Amino acid sequence: MEDKLPIIEVTGDNYAQVWPCMAKAFKDATFIAMDCELSGLGNRSKINSSELDLRYQNLVELANSHAIVALGISCFSCNSVSSIDMQEGNGKEQTPVTYYMVQTFNVLTMCSDPFTVECGSLKFLHNHGFDFNKLYAKGVLYYKGCDRRNDNSFSVRQLFTKMLEYRKPLIVHNGLIDLVFLYQSFYCDLPKKNDTFAADLDDLFPEGVYDTKYLAEFHQAFPATYLEYLFKKMQLKNASCQKKGEWHVRLCFPPYPRHAPNIDWYSYLQVFSYRVQDDPDDRELCKCFAYHGYCKNDKCMLGHNINRVVKELQTPGAKKQGNSKYYLPRRGSLVHIIEKFSSKAEETRPQKREASFKEASITKKQKSPKAPNEPEQVTKEPKNVVAMEVKQENSRGVNGHRAGYDAFMTGFVFATIVSMKGQLTSKDDPFTPKNIGLADQVNKVFLMGKDFPFLIRTGHYSSKSSNHCGKIINVRKGEITQRKV
Numbered sequence: 001m002e003d004k005l006p007i008i009e010v011t012g013d014n015y016a017q018v019w020p021c022m023a024k025a026f027k028d029a030t031f032i033a034m035d036c037e038l039s040g041l042g043n044r045s046k047i048n049s050s051e052l053d054l055r056y057q058n059l060v061e062l063a064n065s066h067a068i069v070a071l072g073i074s075c076f077s078c079n080s081v082s083s084i085d086m087q088e089g090n091g092k093e094q095t096p097v098t099y100y101m102v103q104t105f106n107v108l109t110m111c112s113d114p115f116t117v118e119c120g121s122l123k124f125l126h127n128h129g130f131d132f133n134k135l136y137a138k139g140v141l142y143y144k145g146c147d148r149r150n151d152n153s154f155s156v157r158q159l160f161t162k163m164l165e166y167r168k169p170l171i172v173h174n175g176l177i178d179l180v181f182l183y184q185s186f187y188c189d190l191p192k193k194n195d196t197f198a199a200d201l202d203d204l205f206p207e208g209v210y211d212t213k214y215l216a217e218f219h220q221a222f223p224a225t226y227l228e229y230l231f232k233k234m235q236l237k238n239a240s241c242q243k244k245g246e247w248h249v250r251l252c253f254p255p256y257p258r259h260a261p262n263i264d265w266y267s268y269l270q271v272f273s274y275r276v277q278d279d280p281d282d283r284e285l286c287k288c289f290a291y292h293g294y295c296k297n298d299k300c301m302l303g304h305n306i307n308r309v310v311k312e313l314q315t316p317g318a319k320k321q322g323n324s325k326y327y328l329p330r331r332g333s334l335v336h337i338i339e340k341f342s343s344k345a346e347e348t349r350p351q352k353r354e355a356s357f358k359e360a361s362i363t364k365k366q367k368s369p370k371a372p373n374e375p376e377q378v379t380k381e382p383k384n385v386v387a388m389e390v391k392q393e394n395s396r397g398v399n400g401h402r403a404g405y406d407a408f409m410t411g412f413v414f415a416t417i418v419s420m421k422g423q424l425t426s427k428d429d430p431f432t433p434k435n436i437g438l439a440d441q442v443n444k445v446f447l448m449g450k451d452f453p454f455l456i457r458t459g460h461y462s463s464k465s466s467n468h469c470g471k472i473i474n475v476r477k478g479e480i481t482q483r484k485v
C-alpha cells in the first residue's frame, strides 16, 4: 500500500483536462463516496428540529440560501476479491483480501447565484486551510435548482449527471445534509415534502445509498462514530484482520506522477505509528473531543490527540486494555440519547457561536487530515505529541482538501465494513445490498438525535416529484447512449 494518498484538486483551470479521468473513475467505480463542504449550516436547532417534516423544510431553506464550496468524491474500484498467499513464517497462508483502486477528487465549487456565507464558517474554513481566493478565482461554476435553458456551460451539474448515469452505490457519512445540498445544487429544485425527496433519491440511486454513520451507530459496537474516529478505528481493525488471516481491505492508487500539479499527497497511516506509551503528553483526554470529535472549549487544556483517542477509547463491555479509562454509554441506550440531546442544546447557545460552528462542520463529520491504514507501517516515528496536535489542528484542512479527504475516509470505512462481512467473494459478483451483506442497512441515513434513520424509499402514499421525473429521463438517455458507445 502506498503510504500517501493522492487527491486531485479540480478547479476551473483544469476541469476540462481532468473531466475524462473523472468520468472514467465514475464508470470503473464499485462505489462512490461523497462529501460536501458548505458555506454554513445556519441555525443548528433548525436543522436538528425534532419533527422530521420541519427538519427537512429547514434543510431545503438552507440549501437554497447557502452553497457547496467544495465537493469531495472518492471512487473505489474493486480490482479483485481473492485469497492471497502470505509468506508468513513457515509456509504459506491464505488470506482473503479485497483490493480497491482509489481515485479521490476535491472539486472547488463556486455558486454563481447569490448565497450566504456565515462568519463562523469563513473563519472555520480559513483556519483549516480553505483558500477562498482560489475559490472565487478558480472555482468550477454552478447554479442551483432546475436546469436552465440554453445552458451549455461545462459545470459541476454535468459532473453530477455523469455520476448518476453510471448508477453506482453512493456512500456518505451523516449524509442527509449532503444529499439535500447535492440535489438542490447540482440536480434540480428540491421537492416540498421529505417523502417525495426520499422517493426521488430512491430512483436517483437505484444501487443504494449507504451512510457510514448510520452503519456505525446501529450496527457496530463503537464508542464513537464521528468520521475521523471511525476511519482510524477501521484502519486498526483492518490491520488486525489481515494479521489474523481474515477478510480485509487493501488499497492502491493510480501511478500519478509525484510532482504533477494539482495533485496533493497526504499521509494517512499515522495511527499505526502512534504508541501511547511513547507519547510524552500524558494529559487526560478531553472527553468531549474523544466522544464527539470536537471540543467546545477554545481554551481546553486537556488532550485532543485523535490517535490516542482511537487507541484508548473503549466500548462498554469491551475487555479493558492497559490503563484505559474512557468508557461511554452504549449508543442507542437512553443515556446516550440524552447525552446527544444535551450536547445539542449546548451547541446552540448563542455565546458559543464560533465553537458551535466548529461542531457544525464537525459533527457532521469529524474531519481531519492525515491518517492511513496499514499494518506494515507500525514502526513510524513516535512524534512529539504537542507538535502532532498542532499539525492535526492545522491540517484539518489538508490544504483545504477536507471534502476530498473526508470522502476518502468515508469510502474506506465502508470498504472495511463490507469486507468484514465477508460475503462478497468475487469481484464479478454484483455489488448489491444482499451480496455485500447490507440488505438491512441500505438506504438508511443517520438522523441526528433520533433512534431511527431517514428512509430512502418510495412509500405507498408518496410519489416522485415532477422536477425529478422530467429530468431523470434525460439523465437515463445519456446512460443509454453511453452504453452503446
Ligand SMILES: [Zn+2]
Pocket: 286, 287, 288, 289, 295, 296, 297, 300, 301, 302, 304
Ligand atoms: Zn477539549
